[in-house]
Amino acid sequence: MRDTPVVERVDSAVYTVPTDAPEADGTLGWNSTTLVLVTLHCQETTALGYTYAPAAAAHVVDDLLAGIVTGSPPLDVPRTHEAMRRAARNTGLPGLVAQAVAAVDIALWDCKARLLGLPLVHLLGAARETVPVYGSGGFTTYDDRRQERQLRGWVERDGIPRVKIKIAESWGRCEERDRQRVRHARATIGGTCELYVDANGGYGAKQAVRVGRALADEGVTWFEEPVSADHLTTLAEIRGQVPQDVAAGEYGYTLPYFEHMLTARAVDCLQADVTRCGGITGWLRAAALAHARGIDISGHCAPHAHAHVAAAVPNLRHLEWFHDHVRIERLLFDGVLDPSGGSITPGGAGTPGLGLALATERAEAYRVA
Known part of the structure; x- marks a missing residue:
């Protein structure tokens, strides 16, 4: 159609936000987190999407993807999504x-919803009105007081x-401290709050079974x-030998990754990260794969990028309210x-689209490219 709107310009920007304290999980430590922002311009509409990735992702947007997206109709997201995937053949997609x-x-879906004057969840079609979240952080670098303060904030304030x-500190070499921190977490939150742990792949196989069985005494239900x-x-x-629900999938970048994980019967709940697995389009497809097998899906991190799509699938378990990303999204965006x-x-x-707007003045202090 002659009057069909098209994307007129694609911009990228990079923001790096220091952590509020040194952070680590079982296998990695960090002192800052980088967000790569994509902005699309279409007629009078400005839309945004983002990922948590190195600044080099912005170069991929500028050098590989912008030329494909510019001139494309944002109402036809699957067409442009497939064109981007095909353009990455020689570069390597994962x-x-x-x-x-x-x-x-994500920016394309935000643009489409804004053009139609709809919140994204209403464009996708809601399966639920609200999205359950879980407080996530508890880094291995925290002492007991800091961990307790964070947990009480989620449970008592929110x-x-x-x-x-997080557990499996130093690739599983601090097993007794892991157990002590879980005991302290349970004492902090009381007996009725659900308690989850994340080893980030830091344990060996038999060690993971041993720890999983031991943590059952503290009512841990998610490993x-x-x-x-x-x-x-x-x-x-391991899933067959521990009492907790085993979850994984946050490092899935392509649909076959999730299919292999589900075929292997490796998880009780599939995790997928909308900022890694191909955006809204990829996340919906991963959720459908899980739903076909009677498996729930959980959104990994980036809560405001996930919120609308999480509300649009029937097999959602919950969404991770991750400390780092909540801080960053509150700093950089209005509409949280x-x-x-x-x-x-x-x-x-x-509010149409994702409901977010870049808080330009606050964000500028963290812009690095």
Whole structure:
């Protein structure tokens, strides 16, 4: 159609935000987090998408994807999504390129919803009004006082009835401290709040089974990446030997990755990260794969990028309210959501698209490119 709107310009920007304290999980430490922002311009509409990735992802957007997206109709997101994936054939899709594709895909959906004057959840079609969240942080670098303060904030201030801490400190070499931190977490949150743990693939197979069985005494019900998700057979074997629900999938960049994980019966709940797995388009497809097998899906990190799509699938378990990303999204964006009571309500304000706007003055202090 002659009057069909098209994307007129694609911009990228990079923001790096220092952590509020040194952070680490079982296998990695960091002192800052980088967000790559994509902005699309279409007629009078400005739309945004983002990913948490190295600054090099912005170069992928500028050099590989912008030329494909410019001139494309934002109403036809699947067509442009497929064109971006095909353009990455020789570059290699998994990893950095998939993160760049995800940021652009999210921006395309945001643009389409804004053009139609709808919150994104209403464009996608809501399966639920609210999205349950769980407080996530509890880094291995925290001492008992800092961990307790963070947990009490989620449970007592925000009323979130489920929380997660990191374990497998130093690739599983601090097992007794892991157990002590879980005991302290349980004492902090009381007996009725759900308690989750995330090993980030830091344990060996038998160690993961031993720890999983021991943590059952503290009422731990979610064991995330007890071993590396690269080893699906081992992950499936551990799933059969521990009482917790085993979860993994946050490092999935392509649909076959999730299909292999589900075929291996490696997880009780599939995780997918909208900023890695191809954006809104990829996340919906991963959720459908899981739903076909009777498996729930959980959104990994980046809560405001996930909020609307999480509300659009019937098999959602919850969304990670991750400390780092919540801080960053509150700093960089206006229109952030309130998790009080343990859930968020995407689209509740009626703002079109994702409901976010870049807080330009606040964000400028963190812009690096």
